[in-house]
């Protein structure tokens with residue numbers, strides 16, 4: 001922390017800190033200064049010159065992203081000489097930039113496109129007559145393709161790799177107008193956070209290969225959501241088009257994920273559109289309720305076991321607990337999923353080993369000891385033929401489902417399954433109710449920090465599938481309509 005200072009931007013008095021840069025203060029107060037190399041999640045570098053402003057302490061224009069606030073400093077962001085400087089910087093950047101907006105995936109969210117439109121005035125002194133510098137287009141790694149011609153060498157990506165991820169897999173190569181970014185010879189850009197550089201690239205130089213030519217962004221819908229791929233619970237935006245997820249991007253939450261998310265979280269949505277999605281019911285919630293009531297009455301609550309996964313929302317887990325508490329069933333097991341160890345990066349961003357979004361709430365609801373037991377107790381009760389009816393509320397993408405349980409489920413008389421993907425279990429279920437994937441429902445997850453985060457549905461569930469909270473509510477209602485004898 002520096003000392004408090006008062007500065008004036010465009011005649012407006014603003015309280016700031018002497019450690020802050022003028023650009024940060026201006027942006028925080030709704031005064032937009034165009035910029036390329038500055039990003040609020042990265043250390044400033046001051047290389048693009050787009051943020052030039054007039055300051056009272058200097059005869060020449062200064063880059064606002066590297067100018068510290070000082071008491072009584074006066075800043076002008078819109079005077080004619082600043083406007084001219086912007087225009088000139090843009091002309092300089094456009095000398096070698098291709099005019100390929102119609103086929104560029106960044107089109108519609110490109111800062112070069114927007115700033116050119118706003119400040120360049122549509123005029124060119126080059127008219128396509130000069131020779132452009134050609135820089136190669138190439139794959140940098142499994143996820144990212146690089147268009148050298150579009151790069152403005154703002155080095156956001158290079159700084160992300162060194163300061164946020166810490167892998168340092170990218171650097172600036174060559175000099176002058178041959179300058180570009182690249183990996184070292186023989187190095188593949190395979191950093192687990194690599195796709196963040198696609199988001200922060202201000203132009204279309206770094207492109208996500210899976211999003212390549214998939215959609216014009218102005219036709220897409222964007223829904224704020226929460227990532228379900230690990231217990232960090234990154235805040236995300238789902239980009240959808242024609243009922244399909246096209247990409248997942250991080251949404252700013254300084255308390256959880258900052259500006260970032262991991263590649264695994266972005267890629268883990270294929271199962272939502274899988275051909276293996278369950279879309280047709282067998283039976284109804286009413287029949288599920290009757291089967292539950294009947295087994296409890298004939299054999300007692302000890303003949304019923306229930307399993308739920310940490311992929312379900314807080315609302316669904318509350319309903320699940322209420323149903324089995326009301327029946328007096330105590331054999332409840334849990335489906336969780338852990339892979340490897342937590343991985344923390346240079347800036348503190350963590351990819352969790354817990355690959356479910358709501359294990360913290362499961363623990364809050366049922367107690368840590370019980371959740372740690374997982375499904376083991378239920379598996380052995382089923383193996384010992386002690387269970388007549390097994391109720392499963394799953395929702396885990398199937399790479400996490402316990403094999404032993406799949407093999408044993410045929411031993412119970414009644415299997416009631418609420419799930420999203422076809423499996424050997426769904427083939428054996430007496431009552432099968434297709435559920436909704438996380439992107440198809442609204443609800444709340446509690447992340448590893450204990451933070452409750454709500455999210456909204458971005459898509460409609462396929463066929464007869466519907467949110468589990470609706471299915472469980474119907475079962476609960478049906479149970480209360482058939483009172484115990």
Ligand code: FES
Pocket residue numbers: 034035036037038045046047048049050051052063064065066
């Ligand atoms: Fe200030 Fe690039 S944003 S020089």
